[in-house]
Amino acid sequence: MKLDDSRPIFQQIKEYIEDMIINETLAIEERVPSTNEFAKYYKINPATAAKGINELVDEGIIYKKRGVGMFVTEQAKEIVFQKRKSAFVTNYITPMKQEAAKLGLSYEDLVEMVTKEEEHNEN
Amino acid sequence: MKIEVINLSKRYGKKTALQNLNFLIEEPKIYGLLGKNGAGKTTFMELLSGLMRASSGELLVDGVTPFDNQRMMENICFVGEANNFKKELKVKHVLNINRLFYPTWDHSLAEELIANFNLDMDTKVKALSKGMESALGIVVGLASKAAITIFDEPYIGLDASSRSYFYELLIEHYDKYPRTIILSTHLIDEVSALFEEVIILENGQLLLKEEAETLRESCFSISGERQKINNFTAEKKVIYQKDFMNERTVVLLEEDRTTIENAGFSIHTVSLQDLIVYLTDKKREVKQ
Numbered sequence: 001m002k003l004d005d006s007r008p009i010f011q012q013i014k015e016y017i018e019d020m021i022i023n024e025t026l027a028i029e030e031r032v033p034s035t036n037e038f039a040k041y042y043k044i045n046p047a048t049a050a051k052g053i054n055e056l057v058d059e060g061i062i063y064k065k066r067g068v069g070m071f072v073t074e075q076a077k078e079i080v081f082q083k084r085k086s087a088f089v090t091n092y093i094t095p096m097k098q099e100a101a102k103l104g105l106s107y108e109d110l111v112e113m114v115t116k117e118e119e120h121n122e123n
Numbered sequence: 124m125k126i127e128v129i130n131l132s133k134r135y136g137k138k139t140a141l142q143n144l145n146f147l148i149e150e151p152k153i154y155g156l157l158g159k160n161g162a163g164k165t166t167f168m169e170l171l172s173g174l175m176r177a178s179s180g181e182l183l184v185d186g187v188t189p190f191d192n193q194r195m196m197e198n199i200c201f202v203g204e205a206n207n208f209k210k211e212l213k214v215k216h217v218l219n220i221n222r223l224f225y226p227t228w229d230h231s232l233a234e235e236l237i238a239n240f241n242l243d244m245d246t247k248v249k250a251l252s253k254g255m256e257s258a259l260g261i262v263v264g265l266a267s268k269a270a271i272t273i274f275d276e277p278y279i280g281l282d283a284s285s286r287s288y289f290y291e292l293l294i295e296h297y298d299k300y301p302r303t304i305i306l307s308t309h310l311i312d313e314v315s316a317l318f319e320e321v322i323i324l325e326n327g328q329l330l331l332k333e334e335a336e337t338l339r340e341s342c343f344s345i346s347g348e349r350q351k352i353n354n355f356t357a358e359k360k361v362i363y364q365k366d367f368m369n370e371r372t373v374v375l376l377e378e379d380r381t382t383i384e385n386a387g388f389s390i391h392t393v394s395l396q397d398l399i400v401y402l403t404d405k406k407r408e409v410k411q
Contacts, residue, residue, distance in 0.1 A: 005394040008339045043290045044316040
């Protein structure tokens, strides 16, 4: 992951861990790098890294074991999945529909484009 | 340590370097001290380091003025841009002098860093390249472990990989020994992720003091049809504005992403570096 300066860094750290959970690079009960490891590796302020990690703890995606570290919870993948699914509309569907309206594309046009794109990928 | 800045002013003859500065630094954090050349950054850091006296107002560290107060100055390490050390001294002498001065000095750390930066203990300061002299300054700043450690553009002549090493060291040692670190720099893109809070000076006055992450979450550039933008931004904090054909682009501070998105404008985020440019460049068209 490469950090960019135009978005809160804690969010980027958070999404990075979530991505690893979604694609199972981090499995259930696996250890998540610590705040200090993130801070040192990405050369970011430790408080910033901690903010991202603490939000994941609050959301039940990772949990702290005292003196040992942080680990992926059993329900982590499901929580992240649900979260991403509800963000999907705002992040992808709404902008797509706005652009479609600008270009005068109908609902049918959109469905056709999605289907075609899928076929194209299969070939 | 608590740093209280109360109506602080500093004048050099007729020139005013700092004018009625007021703010408070309460927690050990990494602070970015930013602003254009001549904004008063170095003057502030020199006052904080006890190197000179204020013209009026006060700068108190844990309730006392650092100027001419050795017990207080032992807690404050200032690493300037250049000429931090006497030219005739050898590297090892520089370390030994600082070892005597700072009660918190970590000599084994100093030796380790000297080796990592490939400095020779027996070289005289005058024989060091600019980059090597900067590296020596960085070593002293980190090894001092002073409760307030100040770096004023500490990397003249340092190449990109040494700067990157410096950032890594800074994070590592701040993490191990939390303290107040003030870093003043123009290379904002390179270091902005290190800051927890930024303090921006402009013409000797405080322009902004805010958490870096809050700024990243609340500063946006938006574009749209001129009249629509005007209606939307009427009551908002616009710090920059530019027109192209019928489109107007404005930079907003203290704004909420969702509000903008719901209003349907195209939105771009603004990096800390760009934000400083927008805030401090008066030549641009700024609407109040």
